[in-house]
Every structure is written in C-alpha cells, then in structure tokens.
Amino acid sequence: MAEVNTSDSGGGTGGKKGKHQKKRAKKSSTKIDMTPMVDLAFLLLTFFMLTTTFSKPQVMELTMPIKDKNVDSTKIKNSLALTVILSDHNKIYYYGGEFKDTTQLHTTDYSKDGIRKILLARNKFVLDSISIISKEHDNKQITDAQFEDYKAKAQGSRDALFVLVKPDSLAKYGNVVDMFDELSICNVQKYALVNLYPGEKEKIKNYKPN
Secondary structure: OOEEEEOOOOOOOOOOOOOOOOOOOOOOOEEEEOHHHHHHHHHHHHHHHHHOOOOOOOOOOOOOOOOOOOOOOOOOOHHHEEEEEEOOOOOEEEEEOOOOOOOOOEEEOOOOOOHHHHHHHHOHHHHHHHHHHHHHHHOOOOOHHHHHHHHHHHHOOOOOOEEEEEEOOOOOHHHHHHHHHHHHHOOOOEEEEOOOOHHHHHHHHOOOOO
C-alpha cells in the first residue's frame, strides 16, 4: 500500500514546565492512501491502449508501362486516349490521341470545372454503364457482388478512357496525388504514370495560349 505519512510529535522543552507555559495540542498522524490513484492511472492507460486505432499506411496503386519488347501492346483509339502533363503552379497541359508535331496543347486546372469536367466528358461510356447498373442495384435487381463485378468490367472495357499521367520536373508530389484522386472520382481505372517525350517538353517550353 502506498502511503504518505506526516507526523508531529509536538513541541516543548524538556524538564519542568513553567507555570505560564501553554500546552500544545497533540497532532495526529495523517495518512494518504495513493493506491486508488495508481490503479486509476493504470486502468486509463490500459483503456486508451486498447481503444486506440493505429493509422495504417495508405497505398496508391500505379500502373507502370511494360518494358518487355516482346509483349505486343494493344493500340488504343485516339478518341479514348488522353495525356495530362502536370506542371508547376497547379497547371495541367493535356491533349487527346497520339502525340505528333502538330499536336496542340490545352491547359486547365484541378477544379471541378477543370480536369474533372474533361474526364467526365471523355469517360461517358463508363459513366453511363455504371449509371444503368446502379439503378438495378438500387432496385435490388442485382446483388452487391454483381454490381462490383459489372462496374469493374465497365471500367476495364475497351471503350473506357485511358489516361497517361506525365508529371514534369516542376510538378509537386501533391499534384500527382490530386490527379489520381480526380481519376478515381471520374471512375477512370485505366491509367499509367509515364515520362514525358522530348517533343512534349519542347511544346510546354514554347506554349502559347490560343
């Protein structure tokens, strides 16, 4: 038992007490039991340790290009290919289809009326397909598992938008994260993080708005 003891044996001088000397009251010993406080501290510590949720590391899935030359790459329609180039000051350059010397760059930003509006317009097939199965799911015509399966097939279909994300040397890490967030919001699951072409760098360097 943890205790704090304080005691006073009382004052006074030895020998005979004088006639006019006052008698001092005898003080009793004070005991403070610290055991309940210690028990409470350990109970609180145990409670917080058991109820605390440890933060899990967040993982972002990235699709990297295949380097094997023996693997035949499936050609994507120009209408389904979109290249976005992330640069400084939250600026996004983009163009559709295959890059050529005559390719014209356009600029936008990360607002809902910026790159999100462009992604939604170009990914219309997938969004329309998901809208149909969402109504069936809401009406209990298909199960949750079937809904997720149909959704994944729509997002991975040949008619789904494919986005090439190309950050330049001036882009920030937060710009890349924001771009992948926009892809997720717009149900774009076919994308890859790749490097810029030399021609694209030259286009950005000499870019002039229309």
